[in-house]
Amino acid sequence: MVSSTFKVMDLRAIERRRGDESLDICWTLPITSTSIYYLCRTLSEFVAVVFFGEAGRDEPARERPPNKTKKMGLVSTSAFAPDYDRKAELTAFDETKTGVKGLVDAGITEVPRIFRLPSPETPNPNPPSRSDISLPTIDLEGISEDPIRRKEVIEKVKDSLESWGFFQIVNHGIPVTILEEMKKGVIGFHEQDSEVKKQWYTRDRNGRKVVYNSNFDLYSAPVTNWRDTFLCTMAPNPPQPEELPSPCRDILFEYSRQVMKLGSCIFELISEALGLDRNHLLDMGCVEGLAVLGHYYPPCPQPELTMGTTDHTDNDFITILLQDHIGGLKIFYQNEWTEVRPIPGALVVNAGDLLQLVTNDKFVSSRHKVMANKVGPRVSVASFFMEYPTDPTGALKVVEPIKELLSKHNPAKYRRTTIKEYVDYYRAKGLDGTSGLLHFKI
Ligand SMILES: O=C(O)CCC(=O)C(=O)O
Ligand SMILES: [Fe+2]
Secondary structure, three states: OOOOOOOOEOOHHHHOOOOOOOOOOOOOEOOOOOOEEEEEOOOOOEEEEEOOOOOOOOOOHHHOOOOOOOOOOOOOOOOOOOOOOHHHHHHHHHHHOOHHHHHHHOOOOOOOHHHOOOOOOOOOOOOOOOOOOOOOEEEOOOOOOOHHHHHHHHHHHHHHHHHOOEEEEEOOOOOHHHHHHHHHHHHHHHOOOHHHHHOOEOOOOOOOOEEEEOOOOOOOOOOOOOOEEEEEEEEOOOOOHHHOOHHHHHHHHHHHHHHHHHHHHHHHHHHHHOOOOOOHHHHOOOOOOEEEEEEEEOOOOOHHHOEEEEEEOOOOOEEEEEEOOOOOEEEEEOOEEEEOOOOOOOEEEEEOHHHHHHOOOOOOOOOEEEEOOOOOOEEEEEEEEOOOOOOHHHHHOEEOOOHHHOOOOOOOOEOOEEHHHHHHHHHHHOOOOOOHHHHHEO
């Protein structure tokens, strides 16, 4: 009965009858074949139920009357039990293959309930004034030629990674034109014809260099994020050009080349900041694997009800992040969320869980998140340094605290593991606001 030729159906009239629980229906959504289910709700009446809404949207989720929608094998790892068939709604969303952008293009005016936070973050009317706090910015100018500059920079890298787990860099050597082209490439991918884009949509990473989807952890995370992403595995085995999407093909190769060079330079600085030989982290293979993620955060009609990216830590050695001018990235520092104000031409660097593990907690993989925004799209490009488990070498690569950093007073805090074991655990857990590292603590 589900036809792909349905036109926009306005369900607002039905919604006005919210008191009538036999019609547990929502708001307006242009309907596609995959976004509706037919359920028999009364003796002789069929009602189209759109799974992207909620009847009691003005009420907190827990206080809503029980949803009478037929349950279809609800599976959720959520700490709060949803009172609707979340699994079915996630599946319906997934099957559209057009992500959050598809919903926005369809003209939704309210955030569907799969995206809603259990207790929406309401803006604090009295935010504490911490204008004294801002993420350190490190100028990399001259570090290869001038040993004094280099020593200063190493000291700053050390201080930043011990406290913030993050820093921004300027004069990093990647030309602004390349940064701009890369952001355009991300927009080009996400804004291409949706039928063409759908061909890249998958959750199966095996053997694929490019994966596009919305929320890698769609079925495990408690709250779906207002974000679509494509991921390209660029190293150690670079894709063939035809394996990459045409809107960003050339720039992905060029950007990856530049970001790997910069990554090597940063791993050298981090090695020195740990008091190790300059090549220590490079010799461990930290710069061998690279995945480039192109995030697209569409404008959100009710940004206070959802998140662009849930509070998380990264599961790699380091991430080099290029963000646009919109803003919304926040870092948890000294018990507060501090915004990383975009600086034109700058890049954000952060330690991931694997760096925290190998440094035995000397450098921290800090929690961060991205707010949803009324304006947009916001785009960012996250370059993850790690070998992915689908690469045969990455699967077996062992990670453990670096011996040279351990002592009687500083014994290993983490057990030996492999990148595969770590990443599998992280992915299965999804972004739920907890650190994957806890699972590997001795
Ligand atoms: O989009 C951003 O600014 C951050 C993305 C992020 O945290 C990630 O990819 O892990
Ligand atoms: Fe992140």
